[in-house]
Each structure stands twice: as structure tokens, then as C-alpha cells.
Amino acid sequence: IAGITQAPTSQILAAGRRMTLRCTQDMRHNAMYWYRQDLGLGLRLIHYSNTAGTTGKGEVPDGYSVSRANTDDFPLTLASAVPSQTSVYFCASSPGGIRSNEQFFGPGTRLTVL
Amino acid sequence: AQRVTQPEKLLSVFKGAPVELKCNYSYSGSPELFWYVQYSRQRLQLLLRHISRESIKGFTADLNKGETSFHLKKPFAQEEDSAMYYCAPPRYNFNKFYFGSGTKLNVKP
Numbered sequence: 001i002a003g004i005t006q007a008p009t010s011q012i013l014a015a016g017r018r019m020t021l022r023c024t025q026d027m028r029h030n031a032m033y034w035y036r037q038d039l040g041l042g043l044r045l046i047h048y049s050n051t052a053g054t055t056g057k058g059e060v061p062d063g064y065s066v067s068r069a070n071t072d073d074f075p076l077t078l079a080s081a082v083p084s085q086t087s088v089y090f091c092a093s094s095p096g097g098i099r100s101n102e103q104f105f106g107p108g109t110r111l112t113v114l
Numbered sequence: 115a116q117r118v119t120q121p122e123k124l125l126s127v128f129k130g131a132p133v134e135l136k137c138n139y140s141y142s143g144s145p146e147l148f149w150y151v152q153y154s155r156q157r158l159q160l161l162l163r164h165i166s167r168e169s170i171k172g173f174t175a176d177l178n179k180g181e182t183s184f185h186l187k188k189p190f191a192q193e194e195d196s197a198m199y200y201c202a203p204p205r206y207n208f209n210k211f212y213f214g215s216g217t218k219l220n221v222k223p
Contacts, residue, residue, distance in 0.1 A: 105157040
């Protein structure tokens with residue numbers, strides 16, 4: 001693994017189903033983030049984690065949950081997907097902790113909820 | 115909340131023309147601003163940060179505290195510059211962090 005990886009690359013999901021998007025980084029970065037990218041709205045922060053064991057809510061957290069059991073992994077879970085969660089999801093990490101703005105992004109997961 | 119504004123959703127220019135992507139910020143203090151770029155179907159990547167005063171791929175960005183702006187400029191646009199560009203503020207407060215909404219640059223041949 002080099003950098004940040006996300007899985008799956010894309011997914012079509014029926015409304016009401018549970019889905020976990022995976023994110024793994026091998027750079028030993030403390031901070032990690034989940035964004036959704038929507039046309040005309042740019043990037044919006046869903047959840048973040050300053051370090052393993054801690055998480056926080058971003059700008060649009062409703063309908064999503066995260067966990068940070070270790071430094072490398074930061075999965076995003078949709079407990080019961082709805083069509084408005086159709087989006088491209090990007091995971092990112094930051095080397096300098098919460099005050100560093102340089103973020104490294106994963107390739108994204110394109111999610112369609114029908 | 116610390117906010118940046120990118121007023122243009124789409125900017126189209128011809129190859130060889132100058133390009134300026136606008137970014138304005140609305141907070142006090144010493145801003146540390148960044149530009150990220152996302153080429154088609156690729157991940158976002160850091161383009162440049164103002165504190166280093168660097169020029170990447172011919173792009174520069176000058177912080178103007180009087181106008182609270184951090185516009186991205188390039189004197190001669192190339193077709194390969196076509197991408198989404200995001201202006202980003204510093205991350206002093208996570209849950210109030212806002213990227214700009216992005217500007218799609220289209221460089222026509």
C-alpha cells in the first residue's frame with residue numbers, strides 16, 4: 001500500500017441498506033477525514049479524527065458514523081442509506097495533526113443509492 | 115466559522131490566455147491558504163500553499179490581506195490545466211472547516 005487507499009471504487013446500493021466505505025493509509029498520519037463531493041457544493045467534511053481513538057463531527061455528519069480503532073484505518077458507515085447520500089466520497093489524511101492543512105486524498109468511492 | 119468563497123463555478127478560457135481563479139476568505143488572523151487541484155477522475159492533490167510563495171506548473175497565488183483574497187493565476191493557460199480547483203483555509207477548527215465550493219477550469223484549444 002502506498003499513500004491512501006479506499007474501497008470499494010464504486011458501489012450501487014439499495015436504499016435502506018447498510019454500507020461501510022473503507023479507508024486505509026500507510027503514512028502513519030495522525031489526522032484523517034471523510035468528505036463528500038457533490039456538484040456545485042464542493043467538498044464537505046463529514047467526520048474527522050485527530051488521532052486513533054478519537055472522532056468528531058464535521059459539517060454534514062447526519063446519517064454517517066466513523067470509528068478509528070487504529071492509526072491506519074478510518075471506515076465510514078452509512079447505517080441506512082438514502083438517495084441523498086449518492087455522492088463521491090473522499091478519505092484524506094494529514095501529517096501534522098489538526099493544525100496542518102496539507103491533506104493527502106484517497107482516490108474516492110463513487111456511491112449511488114437507489 | 116472560517117470560510118473561503120470561490121465565486122466562479124466554471125471558468126472557460128482559450129489555450130494561451132491568462133487565467134485567474136478567485137478565492138476570498140472571511141476571517142481574521144494570519145491566514146494560511148492552500149490551493150488543491152483535481153484532474154478528471156483523479157484524487158485531489160495539493161497544488162500550492164501561500165507560505166512557500168512557490169510557483170507550481172506555472173501557477174502562483176498571492177495573499178492580499180487588504181482584499182482578503184488568494185487568487186490563483188497563470189499567465190498562459192494550457193489544456194492540461196483543465197481541472198477542478200479548490201481553495202482551502204487553515205484547519206484551526208475542524209467542525210467549521212470549509213473548503214471553497216470549487217471552480218472548474220476549462221481550457222479550450
